[in-house]
Amino acid sequence: MRHKTFSFEVSINRKSQIWITDFIIGLMIFSIGIILASRFIINAMSNDEFSNVRISAETMSGYLVSEGVPSNWTNETVVRIGLTTNKRLNTTKVSLFYNMTYEDTKLYLSTDYDYLLFFQQNNSIVNITKCGYGGISLTNCTVNISSLDYENLVKASRFTIYNNSIIEMVLYVWQ
Structure with missing residues (x-):
């Protein structure tokens, strides 16, 4: 018998x-x-998201340097907040604004974002009834945004006249 061998x-x-x-x-x-x-x-x-925050900051700062709606608004009649009269900062409107609740101001400024508003001249905060207003408090009229928890932060600056001097309105908006 023969054996077959397989070779692989x-x-x-x-x-x-x-x-x-x-x-x-x-x-x-x-x-x-x-x-x-x-x-x-x-x-x-x-x-x-950053673009949305930037657009909101531009819109809010534009509203704030306007006269508002109606132009002689009070806290009962306000439709849109504006802080100037005849292109000059109106301290009565600033006081009315500062006395509103933060959530109401966000509603009248048409924003869902947090913000901080203050005025400065020569890099020093100008105290107009308060040092500023917004989502964080200004301790000793000093701005410290390093404590903020944000994903997007935008700074908008506008100039206006206060007591015959040019001052800068600074608005920080964040998400």
Whole structure:
């Protein structure tokens, strides 16, 4: 009786090796593309939030240097807050504004964001019935925004006239 012997030869097909290498390289390129695309989308979304905060700061600062609606508003008649009369800061309106609740001021300024408002001249805060108003208090008329917890922060500055001098209205808005 004859025995059959089987001989197994392991043959490596060069074409399949190339196919596996191509597949791995393609998978790596695809993965890198997915990672880059997701980062781009996340950055684009955060830029949208910053743009919204910036637009809100510009709008709020524009409202504040206007006369408001109606132009001779009181806390009972206010539709939109404005702190000037004839392009000059009106201390009566500033006092009325400071005496409103913070949430009411956000409503009349058409914002959902937190803010801090103060006036300064030569980098010193001008105390107009108060040092400032907003989401944080000003201790000893000093601004310290380092304690804020925010994702986006915008500073808007406008100039107005107070007691025949030009002063700067500073508005910080954050999310």
